[in-house]
Amino acid sequence: MQVVKKEDLQGWIGKELSPSDWLEVTQDRVNQFADCTLDHQFIHVDPEKAAQTPFGGPIAHGFLSLSLLSHFSEQYSLVIDGMQMGINYGFDKVRFLAPVRVGKRIRANARVVAIDETKPGQFRMKSEVTVEIEGEDKPALIAEWLTVQVVA
Secondary structure, three states, rough: OEEEOOOHHHHHOOOEOOOOOOOOOOOHHHHHHHHHOOOOOOHOHHHHOOOOOOOOOOEEOOOHHHHHHHHHHHHOEEEEEEEEEEEEEEEEEEEEEOOOOEEEEEEEEEEEEEEEEEEEEEEEEEEEEEEEEEEOOOOOEEEEEEEEEEEO
16 A cells, blocks of 8 residues: 555556555355355356366356455555545446456556546546456456545
């Protein structure tokens, strides 16, 4: 996490932030996500059946990989000095590019695309976030993520 003063924000546009730590995608995590979302498709939760697919085993839900951005962002985020609250504002674009096989490790890399003060003390940030899969050329996903920081 990088804490910056309001007057220095514009200098961060276009900059890459430090990548997050690696996180292993375990079968237990995939199963818990399946329980939460009621998405028990065999490709995620049945290792024997999934082994017979071109993936060779179970894969994580794309939305699981996307939801982990909240966890990853705690490590790479640009935080405005005096922030009282951060809000998820949504996504302009999300593309799932490669499946994450159970047992693989993933991490997030982010680049600041835009920062706008939409109201006094409210800053909307757009970040391009890439979730990479350790040892693979193609990322799991790329997303344009919008957040809002409320600053005192």
